[in-house]
Amino acid sequence: MGEPQQVDVVVVGLGVGGEEAAGRLAQAGLDVVGIEHTLVGGECPYWGCIPTKMMIRAGNALAEARRIPGLAGNAQVQPDWAPVARRIREEATDTWDDKVAVDRFTGKGGHFVRGRATITGPGRVKVDDQEWTARRGIVIATGTTAVIPPVDGLAGTPYWTNREVVETETLPATLLVLGGGAIGLELAQVLARFGVQITIIEGSDRILAMEEPESSETAAAALTADGIKILTGVRAQHVSHSTAGFAVTLSDGSTVTGERLLVATGRAARLGGLGLDTIGLDPSARFLATDEWMRAGDQVWGVGDVTGNGAFTHMAMYEADVAVRDILGQGGPPADYHAKPRVTFTDPEIGAVGMTEKEARDAGLDVQVGYTSLPSSSRGFIHGPGNEGFVKVIADRSRGVLVGATSAGPAGGEMLGALAVAVKAEVPVTTLQATIWAYPTFHRAIGEALRSL
């Protein structure tokens, strides 16, 4: 290996967060090396948000067509996965080719390197026999990978993760889904709408366990209506695979079977083998700890899933922005996580921002709860079939502001926008209550929930 090449910044991992940080730093005129071992853009465009939301768009179209009887006549629906698989290949992923993304980065002046990066010391990064010294520092944006739980018999079987589901061109007749979080629920609902018989196995006592209990109930009712069997409070104890498919023995002694098994039990940060020990950081930590400027150490920044602040594309973009401003000395607001939004794109969509009621109570706040159901709103009544949902707002009575909210419904993710502003900007509840909400919108239910505080 020759002398290391001097540059300003090395960005390790060009997923959502790394691509944003590296591109912006290069555009600002810095000498930036961006290193990616798989595809520039990361999980979101190739196996995450974009293809799965294309799948959901298709599944929701089927569900809407099935709501025509009683509303608008008759419709015959014949699901076909082929157009979905085609859109994922042709429109979303270029058949998993990142040329456009690489060109986008180099077009901004960045230097792209394909390979697996290892940190070799302060400011030093290598890929094979190339090495760089970064004057300003290193940005770690290595993302997460699917957690595969240590269930007896699971390793070595041809189980699916989100990647295989997104890549499949044919659907199985039956599918077992291990994990009732965002990935498990979104994918289960889509595939059920295309005729796959699905059983979800969730270890906690409810699906979507991190969200409000009402969110879990709403999601469970919707998935059950789609014909999905949901098992909660049971864990997989043993997995076996044969030509007939998968058999999973559960902690209650029962066995469930399926042609395929999707593992959707969370995400783990890609920190192993990165050389973190060479810069005084703990390589065995679950996530890369960062401060409010996304600094993980001296001249080291961490952005995106790897920081453990919420595995969402919008969080990766947000953290990249904070780190870029810090590296460029531009100032502005540091990272603030009190109004983190998230949307589970089931039908109904479940949007949430800030604290749940339980989190607010656990934090010792003087909690007030407002709630309204969507079917009882004018717009919900007009909408008819598919109108399930609710708005729940959590206020801190002593400060007179919202600290959290959930909007579930056909447009739950879109309704979340107003609630995210309210929580982020700490708009006084009295101002929110005096706001005029247009009639007959879904978001007018926010006004109803506020009135019930």
Ligand SMILES: Cc1cc2nc3c(=O)[nH]c(=O)nc-3n(C[C@H](O)[C@H](O)[C@H](O)COP(=O)(O)OP(=O)(O)OC[C@H]3O[C@@H](n4cnc5c(N)ncnc54)[C@H](O)[C@@H]3O)c2cc1C
């Ligand atoms: C099925 C699914 C659906 C999702 N849907 C949504 C959604 O609807 N909305 C939402 O906000 N979020 C969604 N997410 C989450 C979203 O995809 C992630 O939050 C986002 O991709 C995080 O970006 P990142 O840059 O932190 O990590 P990643 O996208 O994981 O990118 C990290 C990159 O680093 C590379 N890398 C790792 N180690 C090295 C190394 N040593 N050298 C070189 N390169 C390396 C990897 O190859 C990877 O490309 C979804 C995720 C999944 C799995």
Ligand SMILES: NC(=O)c1ccc[n+]([C@@H]2O[C@H](COP(=O)([O-])OP(=O)(O)OC[C@H]3O[C@@H](n4cnc5c(N)ncnc54)[C@H](O)[C@@H]3O)[C@@H](O)[C@H]2O)c1
């Ligand atoms: N719409 C979105 O924004 C979106 C969509 C998909 C994924 N994501 C991101 O990706 C992350 C990962 O998604 P996920 O669904 O894999 O994880 P998750 O953490 O959201 O849910 C995993 C679920 O699996 C359960 N579980 C864990 N081990 C189990 C076991 N052995 N047996 C049975 N159940 C078990 C957990 O109790 C949990 O409910 C999400 O948290 C989210 O940040 C976001």
